[in-house]
Amino acid sequence: MFAFLIHFLVMTGIFAIVALSLNFQVGLTGLSNFGQAAFMMIGAYTSALMYTAGIPFIFGVLAGMVISSLFALIIALPSSNLRADYWAIVSIAAAESLRLFVNNEKWLAEGPFGLRGIPRPLSSLFGDNYAVFYLFFVLACLGLVYFALERLNKSPFGRVLRGLRETEDLMEALGKNVFRFKAIAMIIGGLVAALGGSLYAHYITFISPETFAPEVTFLVWTMIIVGGSGNAKGVMVGALVITLLNTSTRLLKDFLYLPTSLVAALRTLSIGLLTIVFVVVRPQGILPERKHVVSYSGGEEGSETTMPGRALGGGGR
Amino acid sequence: MLDVRNIDKAFGGLQALRDVSLTVEEGTITGLIGPNGSGKTTLFNVITGFYEKDRGTVTLRGRSIGDLPPHSIADRGMVRSFQIPQVPRGMTVMENMLVAGQGLAGENPIAVFLRGSAVRRQDQEMVGRAEVLLDRVGLLKQRDELTGSLSGGQVKLLAIAQTLMTDADLILLDEPTAGVDLALTDQIMDLLKDIHSEGKTMMLVEHKMRVISGVCEYVYVLDAGEVIASGEPAAVQSDQRVIEAYLGAEESQKARGWR
Amino acid sequence: MQVTQLIFNILTRASELALIGISLTLVYDLLDFASFAQNSFATLGAYFVLFLSVGLGMNLIVAAVLAVIITGVLGMLTDRAIFRFLRQSSAFIRMVASIGLAQGIRSLVQVLWGGQIQDYGLGIQEPLTILGATVTPIRILIVVVAAVAMLGFHLFLHRTNLGRSIRATSDNRELAEATGIDTERVVLYVWFLACAFAAIGGILIGLETQLRPSMGQVLLLATFCVVILGGIGNVYGAMVGSLIFAAAENIGLAINIGGFQFPVRYKPALAFIVLILTLLIRPTGVLGRKES
Numbered sequence: 001m002f003a004f005l006i007h008f009l010v011m012t013g014i015f016a017i018v019a020l021s022l023n024f025q026v027g028l029t030g031l032s033n034f035g036q037a038a039f040m041m042i043g044a045y046t047s048a049l050m051y052t053a054g055i056p057f058i059f060g061v062l063a064g065m066v067i068s069s070l071f072a073l074i075i076a077l078p079s080s081n082l083r084a085d086y087w088a089i090v091s092i093a094a095a096e097s098l099r100l101f102v103n104n105e106k107w108l109a110e111g112p113f114g115l116r117g118i119p120r121p122l123s124s125l126f127g128d129n130y131a132v133f134y135l136f137f138v139l140a141c142l143g144l145v146y147f148a149l150e151r152l153n154k155s156p157f158g159r160v161l162r163g164l165r166e167t168e169d170l171m172e173a174l175g176k177n178v179f180r181f182k183a184i185a186m187i188i189g190g191l192v193a194a195l196g197g198s199l200y201a202h203y204i205t206f207i208s209p210e211t212f213a214p215e216v217t218f219l220v221w222t223m224i225i226v227g228g229s230g231n232a233k234g235v236m237v238g239a240l241v242i243t244l245l246n247t248s249t250r251l252l253k254d255f256l257y258l259p260t261s262l263v264a265a266l267r268t269l270s271i272g273l274l275t276i277v278f279v280v281v282r283p284q285g286i287l288p289e290r291k292h293v294v295s296y297s298g299g300e301e302g303s304e305t306t307m308p309g310r311a312l313g314g315g316g317r
Numbered sequence: 318m319l320d321v322r323n324i325d326k327a328f329g330g331l332q333a334l335r336d337v338s339l340t341v342e343e344g345t346i347t348g349l350i351g352p353n354g355s356g357k358t359t360l361f362n363v364i365t366g367f368y369e370k371d372r373g374t375v376t377l378r379g380r381s382i383g384d385l386p387p388h389s390i391a392d393r394g395m396v397r398s399f400q401i402p403q404v405p406r407g408m409t410v411m412e413n414m415l416v417a418g419q420g421l422a423g424e425n426p427i428a429v430f431l432r433g434s435a436v437r438r439q440d441q442e443m444v445g446r447a448e449v450l451l452d453r454v455g456l457l458k459q460r461d462e463l464t465g466s467l468s469g470g471q472v473k474l475l476a477i478a479q480t481l482m483t484d485a486d487l488i489l490l491d492e493p494t495a496g497v498d499l500a501l502t503d504q505i506m507d508l509l510k511d512i513h514s515e516g517k518t519m520m521l522v523e524h525k526m527r528v529i530s531g532v533c534e535y536v537y538v539l540d541a542g543e544v545i546a547s548g549e550p551a552a553v554q555s556d557q558r559v560i561e562a563y564l565g566a567e568e569s570q571k572a573r574g575w576r
Numbered sequence: 577m578q579v580t581q582l583i584f585n586i587l588t589r590a591s592e593l594a595l596i597g598i599s600l601t602l603v604y605d606l607l608d609f610a611s612f613a614q615n616s617f618a619t620l621g622a623y624f625v626l627f628l629s630v631g632l633g634m635n636l637i638v639a640a641v642l643a644v645i646i647t648g649v650l651g652m653l654t655d656r657a658i659f660r661f662l663r664q665s666s667a668f669i670r671m672v673a674s675i676g677l678a679q680g681i682r683s684l685v686q687v688l689w690g691g692q693i694q695d696y697g698l699g700i701q702e703p704l705t706i707l708g709a710t711v712t713p714i715r716i717l718i719v720v721v722a723a724v725a726m727l728g729f730h731l732f733l734h735r736t737n738l739g740r741s742i743r744a745t746s747d748n749r750e751l752a753e754a755t756g757i758d759t760e761r762v763v764l765y766v767w768f769l770a771c772a773f774a775a776i777g778g779i780l781i782g783l784e785t786q787l788r789p790s791m792g793q794v795l796l797l798a799t800f801c802v803v804i805l806g807g808i809g810n811v812y813g814a815m816v817g818s819l820i821f822a823a824a825e826n827i828g829l830a831i832n833i834g835g836f837q838f839p840v841r842y843k844p845a846l847a848f849i850v851l852i853l854t855l856l857i858r859p860t861g862v863l864g865r866k867e868s
Contacts, residue, residue: 032668032671034675078852078855078856079855082855082859084667084668084671085609085610085667085668085671086804086855088610088612088671089610089797089800089804089851090851090852090855092796092797093797093847093848093851093852094848096797096844096848097844097845097848100841100844101842101845104839104841104842148430151429151430152426152429155423155426155429155436156415156416156418156421156423156424156429156436156439156440157423157424157426157429159408159412159415160416160424162405162407162408162412163405163408163412163413163416165407166403166404166405166406166407167403167404169367169387169399169403170403171388171416172367172386172387172388172391173365173387173388173391173396173398173399174388174391174396174416174417174479174483175388175391175392175396175419175483176388176416176424177386177388177389178388184426188426215679218675218676218679221672221675222676230407261686261690261691262686262687262690265683265684265686265687265691265789266683266687268679268680268682268683268686269679269680269683269684269687271679272676272677272678272679272680272681272682272683273676273680274676275672275673275675275676276658276673276676276677276680279662279669279672279673279676280658280661280662280673283665283669289407291407291408291409291461291463292409292412293409293411293461294409294411294440294444294461
């Protein structure tokens, strides 16, 4: 039971990181990025391959972030002034093409067979208690990501992002290079997602192109819709709820004697239904986005008033 | 200050602007009037870089800005407001003002972390400036309200305050008093005169003759994409061609069943 | 490769894509959003036929007709249950809802009929040789059915009252309302049509290949490509777009310049390339009109 709890928390932590990354792109900037799984894949594969090759863990992770930044740029470049649905299609297409590439080019990373036995950093130090150590490690990363992204959100940079979410033209008229801001938002989201991917790879120790199918992206989207798009705490709650749903149904399998594939399908079904229910009934999520009150001292306090019905940016047009 | 020459702009088969030229002298308030659909907002969009012109030049203080994207033009000191106000509903009034600040170090994400205290200090300055401007337009009390909760008139005031926040020298306002009641129109007129007296140059697109005669020093009249008259407000208002243009527009709208 | 073979391959591929493409573009046009669910409705239609014909022993054609109708009705139901409440929401939210719906339908199919590969039990087909091209009767059927469906749709749009109402609502919704057209009803019928078309498309694909829960979704990129290429919101655009896309696919894969050939295993990436090119060169599409 304890082991399950640790596992659940680690997965929650990892997905919370990815959810925060997607929130930064979707919730704050209004970019409908449906290719997040690809960024995770880049981070996962890069750090796995590099660490296996003997390069220090941190460099592998950083390299993954750099490559995902490039990929983010590739998506942002042709898409910048496209509306939300085009962004969605282009990002899925790009992600799937990348996945296809990794799957086909066996010399790169074993293609469809994936990478097994990915080494875990510092595993020799912790032996049996590794999972607990890893949990703290993930939570530390999560804390870092949370504070960093929140800091950006409250900064002038974050204001421009939130401004171009709904009113791109206004931002341009006020002298902001909208394309640059969108590209940077994609890059930041991308490299945080890559971090999530790396953490995933070294925990589960097995990854393949199948691991990063579009379903993963949809899962993270459900997290931000259910949790509250535009609210960092909200999407973390969303990650908790969805991961709970995900992992507990795995437990159910042992009690209900249902075939694994059926349980998996039921799980996807309930997540799809959850998305629909929330979109229709409570699009702002469990914790809606809060308005930013700027105090005179230049810092910020959150406000008690939550914003009614403000949900899911989706393109500044 | 602003020199616009021989602008052509067509959309598909429709010629929206035809050989339009105008000049805005530094320190003046210039008006741009014309019947609905005459191309006023299109001209604004071309001048501020939102539309690409088919032909012609746009020069600001002697430097060509005709091919620049809107954000670069704003950089050069010319800002605009929008006919249908662009209101980011998810942001507060104060944030709307802060976002209008120019040259903010905090807009660089790296600077946010590496030069945190400088960014904070700049933010503080901006807040101070914003409060002064908000007070000026009478929106200080609403500083922490979401812009979605503002009335139509308040939104117009906020838009003007935003342009002031940018510290631009040339301000283009697209129908600053559209849909606004009489009292507020007067208030906005006084505000514009105030801004003018501080040395700012302005160009307004307007429908209300009161505003034009009360505020503008020079007026251009646009009809069906062409400049048909220009001069001082009184002269232009009694110009036969202008009267016909407005009447003609009314007639054709009646014929199309719009009125 | 023989030219006639190439043409026939293109026609077959275009037929499958065009029907789902029309489904997509109808929803785009009248409901103003990108529905990721149409491909799943295609899957659903195919599986209904499986259930009715292989499961219940019905005649295949009867099963197909029934399946199309059932899927169409289900489309109407999803509008009443979901999208009706999102009329005032942004197109983006409707799109997100459709993504949830797509996932839901796909997993429902898996729950009900299992994830294994299945087929309609038609057995191996004897290929015929027509004008030098090797074709199976099934593939001829596909092209014929698709052509008939599209022709029928064209006639429907221009010769029937409902068709006229749909075109009017598509052109200008307020004006249509003002002239007494019940646009809510039109929307409902469009959902029926869109999902019915998707079902036909799915059934044809199932006839040619096999059934699996992901069969509709794997075509997501291709169908969106077809619609964007042809011009969003234009049903004739979807037809044209599918021909161009199928041609690009087949010719692109057949080209052999000095030994360099586009690798077959990257066929899905072709859709991505066509998409990017379209967006860069002519984002409104070949017959494009509606741009928000």
